[in-house]
Amino acid sequence: MHGQYVLVTGAVGAVGRAAVAAGARVIGTVRHEREVEAALAAGAHHVLRNAGPSDALIAGINDITAGRGLDRVADLAFDSGIAD
Secondary structure (H helix, E strand, C coil), X not given: CCCCEEEEECCCCHHHHHHHHCCCEEEEEECCHHHHHHHXXXXXXXXXXXXXXXXXXXXXXXXXXXXXXXXXXXXXXXXXXXXX
């Protein structure tokens, strides 16, 4: 993973830290502005808000990676789509 761009959803947890430890360039996503600092403290190199149109997220990824795109995605949004 060294040098690869990895998108980690829910970037405040252990998977984001593990990706950083493996040498990845972690782009974390968070839902709320209040989570940005926690994601950065957890080791994310960049943090994007995932609370709007997907084209804004894609534009942010393209800006960060200079159009290269992502090498891997770790989608950890376990609660989305789960019925109560």
